[in-house]
Amino acid sequence: MARGRADDPDHGVELLWRAGDREPRQGLSLPRIVRAAVELADDEGLAGLSMRKVADRLGFTTMSLYRHVPGRGQLVDLMLDEVLGEHPQPMETGGWRARLEAVARHAWEIRKRHPWLAEVRGSRHVPGPNAVAHYDYMLSTLAGTALRPSEVIAVVGMVGRFVDAEALVLVETRREERRSGVSEEEWWGSRDSLYERLDRYPTLSHLWTAGGWDHPEDSFDFGLRRLLDGVEVLVRKRDEIRDEKCAECGGPLEPAPSGRPRVYCSRACQQRAYRRRRNG
Amino acid sequence: MARGRADDPDHGVELLWRAGDREPRQGLSLPRIVRAAVELADDEGLAGLSMRKVADRLGFTTMSLYRHVPGRGQLVDLMLDEVLGEHPQPMETGGWRARLEAVARHAWEIRKRHPWLAEVRGSRHVPGPNAVAHYDYMLSTLAGTALRPSEVIAVVGMVGRFVDAEALVLVETRREERRSGVSEEEWWGSRDSLYERLDRYPTLSHLWTAGGWDHPEDSFDFGLRRLLDGVEVLVRKRDEIRDEKCAECGGPLEPAPSGRPRVYCSRACQQRAYRRRRNG
DNA sequence: CTTTGCTGTTTATGGCGTACACGAAGTAGT
DNA sequence: ACTACTTCGTGTACGCCATAAACAGCAAAG
Numbered sequence: 284m285a286r287g288r289a290d291d292p293d294h295g296v297e298l299l300w301r302a303g304d305r306e307p308r309q310g311l312s313l314p315r316i317v318r319a320a321v322e323l324a325d326d327e328g329l330a331g332l333s334m335r336k337v338a339d340r341l342g343f344t345t346m347s348l349y350r351h352v353p354g355r356g357q358l359v360d361l362m363l364d365e366v367l368g369e370h371p372q373p374m375e376t377g378g379w380r381a382r383l384e385a386v387a388r389h390a391w392e393i394r395k396r397h398p399w400l401a402e403v404r405g406s407r408h409v410p411g412p413n414a415v416a417h418y419d420y421m422l423s424t425l426a427g428t429a430l431r432p433s434e435v436i437a438v439v440g441m442v443g444r445f446v447d448a449e450a451l452v453l454v455e456t457r458r459e460e461r462r463s464g465v466s467e468e469e470w471w472g473s474r475d476s477l478y479e480r481l482d483r484y485p486t487l488s489h490l491w492t493a494g495g496w497d498h499p500e501d502s503f504d505f506g507l508r509r510l511l512d513g514v515e516v517l518v519r520k521r522d523e524i525r526d527e528k529c530a531e532c533g534g535p536l537e538p539a540p541s542g543r544p545r546v547y548c549s550r551a552c553q554q555r556a557y558r559r560r561r562n563g
Numbered sequence: 564m565a566r567g568r569a570d571d572p573d574h575g576v577e578l579l580w581r582a583g584d585r586e587p588r589q590g591l592s593l594p595r596i597v598r599a600a601v602e603l604a605d606d607e608g609l610a611g612l613s614m615r616k617v618a619d620r621l622g623f624t625t626m627s628l629y630r631h632v633p634g635r636g637q638l639v640d641l642m643l644d645e646v647l648g649e650h651p652q653p654m655e656t657g658g659w660r661a662r663l664e665a666v667a668r669h670a671w672e673i674r675k676r677h678p679w680l681a682e683v684r685g686s687r688h689v690p691g692p693n694a695v696a697h698y699d700y701m702l703s704t705l706a707g708t709a710l711r712p713s714e715v716i717a718v719v720g721m722v723g724r725f726v727d728a729e730a731l732v733l734v735e736t737r738r739e740e741r742r743s744g745v746s747e748e749e750w751w752g753s754r755d756s757l758y759e760r761l762d763r764y765p766t767l768s769h770l771w772t773a774g775g776w777d778h779p780e781d782s783f784d785f786g787l788r789r790l791l792d793g794v795e796v797l798v799r800k801r802d803e804i805r806d807e808k809c810a811e812c813g814g815p816l817e818p819a820p821s822g823r824p825r826v827y828c829s830r831a832c833q834q835r836a837y838r839r840r841r842n843g
Numbered sequence: 844c845t846t847t848g849c850t851g852t853t854t855a856t857g858g859c860g861t862a863c864a865c866g867a868a869g870t871a872g873t
Numbered sequence: 874a875c876t877a878c879t880t881c882g883t884g885t886a887c888g889c890c891a892t893a894a895a896c897a898g899c900a901a902a903g
Contacts, residue, residue: 296756406735419764432775441786455686476576484699487768495712505717513793
């Protein structure tokens, strides 16, 4: 019943969106596999996630998993939705900025708990119900602004990618530290053979002596602030446009789909104004 | 001579920073290996880069490569610097914003030519001369602003990660399209079994019917603009602070390392003002 | 001539995803 | 009750991957 060609995405959708399946008392089951896989990935990262290890953790053979999951790819899809389900999006109040920031920080927290989330690559991961719920909520934070629909989508995408990018450096750092037993600071500190060669680079040297690396900014906080500032600039601009009135009748001005600013609210007003210019 | 333990980073530095090595007329050589590897990765992505395939491309056995390169990791380091060498940072004129934008677009172009660049993960890649030159130039674009050193570094890091994040979705999209022969649009268009379930999500549905996905923003352009806007907000703030004068003597005001705004340029002026307040 | 060092090859180990054929156990139909 | 069919877990096997270790050919140095 769970069997289906590994590269049939619709079967993936099926697996993701069916809820509350009976869990047999014993033996394998999809939820059990997914949970084991999540635990494993939490411990060892996405690269350390292998079908063999998941099976070992459950006390079954590798191939037994394929009776329930089409393959590794789809397993990752399921894991993704599983962990998002563990962290439901809390309802926040406040303006768009406060809510969007809260969403970003929430996503950041999730990624600290499940670092492998940021490592998931691929443009064709079918979203499960929890992923969609999160996405919908993120979109909703900006729904009240004057941003155009495509802009709302773009901003949400940008924030998501920002969080993932930041999480990724965190993950990599952690992984290398665990693997080598040497802290990041220590490791870079021992690269004298590299530093010797950096004197020729003026700005680098200048910022170095100015202590730029001694008290670095918090990468996530700093980036998020800049990013939200940038969004705010756009929101304000759109708000101004929204507040402008038609030059003829003073009525509300709908933004053009092209983005080009309008002066009149309708062809009728445009004509009225033209006639007045000619006659007056 | 090229041999050294695979996990000795100093040996990696050596490999990266020695320039103009003699190239033997025939047989293997480090530059030849690196060039072949770059070509391979251009074709098949970083995941498709294997020691076997590189060796095959050169007509040697797999293990022969290990006589010249410590391992796959270091090979990637070398490839990185190789491609940056092909695209030297052009000197741009204009304000910090124009220059920073040009740098970002330049990086974007490189990533379009060598998509695997964005796929390189890991926090301990030793930079080669070309990488450092690029980094130094990026830093220099902001050196003239009133940003604090740590902020200059943070901004440059953020822009770099942004470009990589955007490039990554591009890469993934391309890869999946090539692998499956189905275009991204087509693929998502066929996910009816998914769309059926999305009606319950209000904002999503609303944006969908509003046509938000019909004419999407250019992800890179849009993001870069927001990002630079956000940086500009900070630069302006710092400029204002810089332009403020000492409340006592009117002299220039150095920013405190803590970031807390200052009122007086020195302890002396602070004392003078205090005495005046008490006596006047 | 022998020694040493560089280069490329061969062989082998251990990891990975997963295709395929099989056996055991349960279920439905007669 | 007996058969036919499905479900689930297993064992084996293939083809990929990185790389360790021992070895063979060759040149220059002693």
